[in-house]
């Protein structure tokens with residue numbers, strides 16, 4: 293049931309036409325990347341080396357493996373958590389509770405995979421299955437999104453997200469109608485955001501590293517760097533799992549095809565692109581340059597983690613000694629905005645740190661192919677668009693206080709540039 297006309301949020305992503313285009317373009321782009329990464333020329337802007345037939349894309353075994361993976365991660369999600377955190381206050385003043393056991397799930401997955409490999413699990417065969425696995429993940433995302441859409445038809449208006457309730461089926465299916473779709477205490481958006489896709493991403497990276505070792509005797513330094521950087525990123529996300537509860541996806545966005553496909557297919561199969569590229573295009577990398585790239589990643593991580601933890605600590609407890617001395621702006625909602633510390637440097641310092649890391653992930657692949665920089669380019673576009681969406685939401689939330697924040701912190705992501 294769509295909310296009253298007056299409360300409808302403005303259309304984003306180009307409205308229904310843009311949503312329809314993205315639902316086609318995103319999977320096509322993902323398959324293009326998977327095909328080009330394993331081709332000789334590896335030309336991002338060129339045609340794919342060939343168009344795979346359905347017999348190459350569809351595999352019942354790949355679908356079974358995909359669903360088994362989802363089942364395993366769901367089982368790990370349901371294990372007793374070391375902690376249960378409360379989410380931000382909802383419209384009806386209630387707060388949802390979330391299990392904090394993501395890092396535990398990562399460690400248990402690593403142990404299970406390690407046991408499997410020692411028992412003969414052919415993990416290095418995974419790279420050869422990326423196309424059918426990506427197809428299975430895309431199919432799963434579509435079906436899952438349809439079930440979520442149908443579930444939202446039964447949800448009360450108070451459970452709906454501001455965005456994905458335009459009344460247009462395609463747009464609402466893409467953006468997602470329900471804000472926090474759950475069955476009992478199982479939160480589908482929270483689960484998908486941090487578990488199957490992220491852990492699947494580093495598992496694919498590991499499989500690519502093992503296959504390179506089998507092919508060339510040992511993994512290259514570039515492959516070690518990419519695996520290490522991205523394992524740090526995923527491990528950090530799961531160690532600081534509670535911080536995701538103050539991010540846009542959890543606070544504001546409905547759970548629909550965009551996030552379901554993003555979590556289940558886009559993240560594991562396009563975020564592992566550098567490792568895929570390196571398997572088929574080994575790159576020489578000396579220790580001096582590798583050390584410099586590690587420094588770049590470290591600077592990015594320092595900014596990323598510092599900014600996210602500062603904002604999350606502040607949102608959880610403004611009186612926390614770690615943030616109590618920071619300068620803030622009061623707002624009509626009663627919530628305050630940080631205007632010093634990381635959030636006094638630019639309005640999204642966390643994005644800056646993330647982008648610096650994204651660049652560090654590409655550099656080990658050399659500078660003679662554009663393909664490994666796809667993530668950096670896509671991610672820049674995603675974060676610029678995301679920052680614009682967040683600006684609109686915060687302007688609406690905080691009014692004059694946000695204008696004052698923009699006056700005092702004029703740059704969005706990069707100091708003195710943007």
Ligand SMILES: NC(=O)C1=CN([C@@H]2O[C@H](COP(=O)(O)OP(=O)(O)OC[C@H]3O[C@@H](n4cnc5c(N)ncnc54)[C@H](OP(=O)(O)O)[C@@H]3O)[C@@H](O)[C@H]2O)C=CC1
Nearest residue numbers: 538539540541600603628629630631635642643646678682
């Ligand atoms: N690897 C990837 O593919 C992606 C990674 N990310 C990363 O996820 C992280 C989270 O980003 P995102 O989800 O966009 O949201 P953010 O963590 O940037 O949170 C945005 C929210 O923070 C609050 N906020 C903004 N400014 C201030 C301030 N000055 N003081 C206090 N609170 C403030 C507002 O919410 P409120 O005031 O209501 O609390 C705002 O809506 C980032 O590090 C980003 O780089 C994001 C997208 C994709």
Ligand SMILES: CC(C)=CCC[C@@H](C)[C@H]1CC=C2C3=C(CC[C@@]21C)[C@@]1(C)CC[C@H](O)C(C)(C)[C@@H]1CC3
Nearest residue numbers: 318485486529536539541550551553554555558559
């Ligand atoms: C083009 C397309 C398919 C869009 C979907 C975007 C999603 C892939 C991203 C939206 C927000 C994300 C976040 C992370 C991963 C990518 C998605 C789902 C994130 C879990 C990565 C790890 C970080 O530490 C994080 C937890 C802060 C982050 C949260 C947002």
